[in-house]
Amino acid sequence: MIMMLMQHRQPGTGSRASPDDLSGLDGSSSHLKRRPAVMQAAMLPVIKLHRIDTCPDQDLPKPRRCCCDQCGRGFTSVHNLKIHQRIHTGDRPYSCDECGTKFTQMSHLKTHKRMHTGERPYSCDQCGTKFTTMSTLKTHKRMHTGERPYSCDQCGTKFTQMSHLKTHKRMHTGERPYSCDQCGESFTQMSHLTRHKRMHTGERPYSCDQCGTKFTRMSHLKRHKRMHTGERPYSCDQCGKSFALMSTLKTHRRIHTGERPYSCDQCGESFARMSHLKRHNRMHTGERPFGCDQCGESFTRMSTLKTHRRIHTGERPFGCDQCGESFTEMSTLKTHRRIHTGERPYSCDQCGESFARMSTLKRHRRIHTEEAFWVW
Template sequence: MNECQICCKQFSFKSNLTSHMRIHTGEKPYSCDTCERVFTQHSELTRHKRIHTGERPFICSTCEKAFTTNGELTMHQRVHTGERPYSCDFCTKAFTQQTHLNIHKRIHTGEKPYSCVACDKAFATNYQLTIHMRFHTGEKPYSCDLCQKSFISSSELTGHNKSVGHLKKKEITENPELSRTEKKLYSCDTCEKAFCTSNELTFHKSICTGEKPYYCEMCQKSYCTKSELLRHNRSVKHLKKLECTKDAFYCELCQKSYNSSAELSRHKKSVKHLKKLEYTKNAVVLSASSSFVDCGEANIKLENNEEETPDEDHLFIKMEPENVEITIKQEIEEEIQDEGSLTYE
């Protein structure tokens, strides 16, 4: 037996061992005369040359398709016979090729060996990684000659070619005698009017349905399109109203102003505001509890003609409302200084 000294594989013939050793050494002695590609084995060079010559010596007896290698013919014939010799150990699916089975198994194992160097995302196949990388590079190699649009994958181009807009444009190109009305690509589902651009159709639909999805919270006005709302926001009337109402939506607790009631409402629902409000209420309860006399105990003492003498358990402190407010503010400020953890907007 002929054994490889590097990986200990054994071969029946020395010629097989010689070819195998080129995997370890990287030697590629067979080169193509046409494109200068090099190969480790002569059989690989022979298969490669058929790309240049167009030779396809292996023909399918069922449909007469021709292939460059016997392996390609064998895989093709499984389409006719329905043979699927490669079965999945995890489920009942079977495949015509070992490579298809290996890719399928990654669904069960979760293996994603192909990683993106730009964003650290991982993928199950090299093809998925190639498509993903085009989002980073901006490359769009598949283009429509008719619409002058480009796509990152062949499937996107196929979907575009089946779209209504593309087919209509193709019909117009092939029939230049069509009238202007017949050339309109985008039609309304409600009134069947047609338009040359999608923007015209979108604007028309808002008029046709009466829908006005773009809303100015301050002026209480609605608009059909976003561009109309932007024009309104830049108008003198809107800007003057904005300046006048700037202090109308004011949070007394946080001492901040907002441009609309909606903004003020969102602020009052925020975590910071609610935390500050709860803290203030707690301070009010604590201070208020020390500013009023227990009426029940006071009546008993008055009936018994006893003097109101505060003991250690119950103190009677009479304070004016203004003093209570001042005390609350002082307590809040002292608590903030001690904790140093409460932050306002």
């Protein structure tokens, strides 16, 4: 009926059909006039529709006959168009009775309620992981199949989700649509803005149920929990060593590859980690940002300050399991253990004598250099 109204409406008329438009639908207007007024009102759509030949979205397939007069998007039914127009009007008629969050569609409210009930009706037939929505399950299955249906037309990178592709494209366009109302910094994703705002508010919504430490990110909490569980899910395929963080594994792999991507612009020395480069730069600048609050001595490293503080506290947390002697540093304990094991990992390349400490080897080498001096 709506399509017939659209076809009889003359271009330039309003959104409601006139009595003259209705009179020619079945031969006479008396048949419609005899119907109740409420039914007549229901037959006349209040949403402004475009005729298919004047619809701004010219690429629409023929079944999509209803177009939004604000953005030109087309729909197959007036019902879908009404739902869409809530984006423009801000209307959210469906609200959660537990938290008050409002939605434009009843289906979205039903999905939201599963957060409160814990219901996850859609499960993966390969790994058993459960989800609250079918769309999330479909996206998850691409992890098993390797499917990445959305590709960037500029660099060719492929993604499992359209939203990830849209976010990625902002790298090429430089678009940062989400900005902080306090400091003005802008971001490519709303989630990044939400996370950034916690710097201003001090909010740390994710807390550890074992020690109570709080975090601004869920990922930081997950990483922290591995300290309690001892989980090390990332392992090196060359030596088998495992790590709690992927970033630590990437850094470790540079031991095998020899890669040192961070170089000093003053002396040219290169490092496997950015933190090591920053620490090295303090040699040039003389910066010692970590100061002892008891004696005032300052250091280039926080770890060195922690070790130094044990002089004041008398703490010796590293004990030998063979003789019971304790030390302020782990490195000192490792060196001490060589007394019991007999290990001498540092050997002289001139005479072959080996030593338990590098410092002892350096002192030994002076024998050869002094001999060479006197022979000359």
